Amino acid sequence: xxxxxxxxxxxxxxxxxxxxxxxxxxxxxxxxxxxxxxxxxxxxxxxxxxxxxxxxxxxxxxxxxxxxxxxxxxxxxxxxxxxxxxxxxxxxxxxxxxxxxxxxxxxxxxxxxxxxxxxxxxxxxxxxxxxxxxxxxxxxxxxxxxxxxxxxxxxxxxxxxxxxxxxxxxxxxxxxxxxxxxxxxxxxxxxxxxxxxxxxxxxxxxxxxxxxxxxxxxxxxxxxxxxxxxxxxxxxxxxxxxxxxxxxxxxxxxxxxxxxxxxxxxxxxxxxxxxxxxxxxxxxxxxxxxxxxxxxxxxxxxxxxx
Ligand SMILES: [Zn+2]
Numbered sequence: 212x213x214x215x216x217x218x219x220x221x222x223x224x225x226x227x228x229x230x231x232x233x234x235x236x237x238x239x240x241x242x243x244x245x246x247x248x249x250x251x252x253x254x255x256x257x258x259x260x261x262x263x264x265x266x267x268x269x270x271x272x273x274x275x276x277x278x279x280x281x282x283x284x285x286x287x288x289x290x291x292x293x294x295x296x297x298x299x300x301x302x303x304x305x306x307x308x309x310x311x312x313x314x315x316x317x318x319x320x321x322x323x324x325x326x327x328x329x330x331x332x333x334x335x336x337x338x339x340x341x342x343x344x345x346x347x348x349x350x351x352x353x354x355x356x357x358x359x360x361x362x363x364x365x366x367x368x369x370x371x372x373x374x375x376x377x378x379x380x381x382x383x384x385x386x387x388x389x390x391x392x393x394x395x396x397x398x399x400x401x402x403x404x405x406x407x408x409x410x411x412x413x414x415x416x417x418x419x420x421x422x423x424x425x426x427x428x429x430x431x432x433x434x435x436x437x438x439x440x441x442x443x444x445x446x447x448x449x450x451x452x453x454x455x456x457x458x459x460x461x462x463x464x465x466x467x468x469x470x471x472x473x474x475x476x477x478x479x480x481x482x483x484x485x486x487x488x489x490x491x492x493x494x495x496x497x498x499x500x501x502x503x504x505x506x507x508x509x510x511x512x513x514x515x516x517x
Contacts (some may be wrong), residue, residue, distance in 0.1 A: 214241055218248045222255050301474050302418035302422035305440055306405055310421070316490060317398045325489040326401050331482050337401055344369040345396055345500035366502045367393045375502055384508040389515050403458045403486070405442065425449075461486045
């Protein structure tokens, strides 16, 4: 067999130094005599070195690519952060204005507030008149035949722990002494509160947290062309007038359990509950809030916790 052919096969192993002693010696002996094979080995080494250079180049460009990839990733992260921050600021601003507005209008000297709460078979109504430190509150409901029932009228004074509860049906007046004084926050509990009690307004963390409780879904217009913010919190959608920041409606899914006497059945019904809100500034007169003449009413007195 031609020695040159054998050596040719052994060149890569020879250059990488992985031949056994016998084969290595065979190649070394041969290239002493054969210039041709010696040249081939030199050439192979050279090409191998060229490949190393190429590898370095490839690594160099890979490094650049990696650096650029990091830059692109950082850019994307920054864009996302800016978007999230913008989104947060947008949501925070609107909800903060809503709460701020509540503070102002709940402390206003003269206002009328009404909440209509649509339950499944009835509409509950709360009406509040406030003038100075005097408050009149009326609670009633429309039943499923659209009959209005006035449950009671309450006259109270901010800072006082006494109030008068009037039942028009049986012409009675109850003079109530409570352990609590009537608060300036007359609208607490009546006013939609964005999932965070509005009374927590003073806590900066709750203020900063509002965008995590609620989200401004957008705006819409009604027939009169007034524009609303649509704020979603939990299962409740709140509509707020864009120009006044006053709530006008909440819509929410709700479920109620009914227990039937003489039966173990519990019936759960789900329905959409809608609340409507009205706030009018400076429309209340003294007549609205002054306790009327109660001659002829049956009077009683009681002490209560609340
Ligand atoms: Zn040879």
